[in-house]
Amino acid sequence: MLNLFHNFNVRTFIRAAAWGPVILFFVEHGFSIGSIQGRSMQPTFNPDSNKLRRDVVLLNRWIAVTHEYARGDVVTLYAPDDPDRMITKRIIALEGDTVFTTLPHPDKFVKIPKGHCWFEGDDIFHSKDSNEYGPVPLALINAKVSYILLPFSRFGKIERVESSRVSVFKDD
Amino acid sequence: MPFIIPFGRSFFKKIEWAIKFACFVHLIGEHVTEVTMCIGPSMLPTFNMIGDIVVLEHFSPKLKRLEIGDVVVCISPTNPWRAVCKRILGMPGDRICIDPTVINRKYIIVPRGHVWLQGDNMSNSTDSRSYGPVPYALIRGRVFARIWPQTCWIKNGMIPLQDE
Numbered sequence: 001m002l003n004l005f006h007n008f009n010v011r012t013f014i015r016a017a018a019w020g021p022v023i024l025f026f027v028e029h030g031f032s033i034g035s036i037q038g039r040s041m042q043p044t045f046n047p048d049s050n051k052l053r054r055d056v057v058l059l060n061r062w063i064a065v066t067h068e069y070a071r072g073d074v075v076t077l078y079a080p081d082d083p084d085r086m087i088t089k090r091i092i093a094l095e096g097d098t099v100f101t102t103l104p105h106p107d108k109f110v111k112i113p114k115g116h117c118w119f120e121g122d123d124i125f126h127s128k129d130s131n132e133y134g135p136v137p138l139a140l141i142n143a144k145v146s147y148i149l150l151p152f153s154r155f156g157k158i159e160r161v162e163s164s165r166v167s168v169f170k171d172d
Numbered sequence: 173m174p175f176i177i178p179f180g181r182s183f184f185k186k187i188e189w190a191i192k193f194a195c196f197v198h199l200i201g202e203h204v205t206e207v208t209m210c211i212g213p214s215m216l217p218t219f220n221m222i223g224d225i226v227v228l229e230h231f232s233p234k235l236k237r238l239e240i241g242d243v244v245v246c247i248s249p250t251n252p253w254r255a256v257c258k259r260i261l262g263m264p265g266d267r268i269c270i271d272p273t274v275i276n277r278k279y280i281i282v283p284r285g286h287v288w289l290q291g292d293n294m295s296n297s298t299d300s301r302s303y304g305p306v307p308y309a310l311i312r313g314r315v316f317a318r319i320w321p322q323t324c325w326i327k328n329g330m331i332p333l334q335d336e
Contacts (some may be wrong), residue, residue, distance in 0.1 A: 021195035028202070068251050078309035081285035108293035113303075136251035139310055 032059050033149065034076065038129070043052050044074065044158065045088065045148070055066035056150035057158075059143035067138060071115065071168070072160035074145040077119070080133045088145060089119035089129055090161065095138075096169030105131040105139065115139075120163070192325065205229050206313060208245065211271065212259040212290030213274030214298065214305030218326070219257065225320045226257070228313035238287070239263070242317040249303050255312060258299055261331075270301055280305070287311070 004010050012030055016113060035054040036045045045055045063069065069091055077086040093099045097119045101111050116135035121127025130136060148154050217224070227247050230258040232238050248305040260328055262268045262282045270278045280286050286305035291297030300306060315326050 003196035018192045021199045022192055024199055025195040078307065079285070080307045080309075081283065083307070085284055085308040113250070115248070115252060121240075135308060137247075137252070137307065139247040139249065142309060 027061075029061055029065055032061060032143070033057070034059050034086075034143075034145075036145075037146075039126050040123055041074070041088055041090070042121075042123035042126070044090075044122050052150065053113075053151065055148055057145050058147040058149055060146045061143040063144040064142055069138065069141065069144075070160060071097075071166065072162040074147060074158050075119070075141045076143045077136070077140045078142060080136050080140065086142065087128075089121050089127070091117050092120050092130070092163045093118040093166045094169075098167045098169070099130075100165040102131050105134070110135065117141075203230050207319065210253070210315075212257075213296045214293055215243075215257055215259075216291075216293035216296070218259075218292050219318070219319070224318055226315045226326070227317045227319060228315045230313045231314065232314040233308070233311045238311065238314060239328060239330070240266075241328040243326050244289070244311050245266070245313050245315060246306060246311045249306055256289075256299075257315065258289035258291050260287050261290045261300075262305075285309075311334075 004128050005014075013016050033056060035056050039046055040047075045057070061097055063075070069075070071091055071094060073091050074088065075091060076088050093094055093112050094117050095112050095114050097112050097118070099112065100106060101110055102124060110118070112135050117138050117139055118130045118135055120129040120131065145158055179301060190215070206228050207225060208228065209223050209225050210219055212223075213221045233244070238244065238260060240263055242260050243257065244260060245255050245257050248256045264282050264286060266282050266285050266288065268280050268288050280288075282305050285308050288300045288310055289306050290299045290301065317318060317323070319323050
């Protein structure tokens with residue numbers, strides 16, 4: 001068995017494979033790359049100039065460890081009604097805020113409960129978001145979308161856009 | 173640590189291997205099996221109040237093999253930092269009575285992709301009755317064994333009623 005370790009190929013293989021967990025840790029909790037499908041975030045991602053090509057984005061997954069979210073961030077989260085599907089939306093309101101909802105929601109105003117957030121797509125008419133699900137737990141958020149990588153013509157940081165339909169809760 | 177010796181004896185090599193080993197252990201804890209402690213009165217007949225050391229596995233939630241009666245650890249919907257230990261009492265589509273002791277009983281149908289969680293100690297438990305159905309994606313793992321005190325398997329305690 002010890003003889004095996006003196007074999008050059010075996011040593012190289014073990015040395016390379018030992019980096020696997022480190023790389024996986026970085027991909028799961030550091031940064032990773034994802035592609036965005038669908039038109040629910042349309043002015044920001046997948047505009048018509050893309051011609052059905054998908055945007056490739058850089059995901060900051062450390063945010064799911066620290067839980068530091070701000071209103072206006074674009075995040076990816078597990079769909080509340082389907083644990084296998086990831087959706088990309090913008091955070092509109094955090095806990096304590098009051099939101100003025102749009103149509104599918106039965107109430108006119110919603111106060112966000114503790115530990116929850118309100119998220120909406122940028123293209124509000126083609127988005128299945130909190131107006132349908134209601135407030136969702138913050139723990140469903142998986143990553144923050146920080147940069148557009150491809151297509152290269154739109155490369156750049158994603159701006160934080162705050163909504164005007166929110167009354168922000170101020171903690172004294 | 174004999175496995176470090178063939179690969180170098182310097183201090184930095186040892187640190188490098190420590191990082192790799194830590195990442196490996198973290199990976200096992202995240203995707204295979206994990207040992208945690210659950211404290212609190214909400215699971216009282218099953219787990220005691222001052223803390224039980226339990227083992228959970230992460231396969232059942234990923235393979236969608238959870239059933240009614242399984243004890244699970246899930247992230248609290250009201251606080252993303254906290255994990256809670258509860259029993260699944262309803263799967264999507266089930267019709268559930270929120271509180272059978274009151275006169276005007278309220279019923280809820282568990283929505284798609286959600287589960288209904290309740291503690292075993294129903295009189296002292298903050299669970300789905302206060303925060304509603306919990307999304308399936310928040311479930312971290314299924315508790316299958318207790319290490320301390322009294323090592324034993326945690327079984328699914330569901331006894332189906334026979335239809336007449």
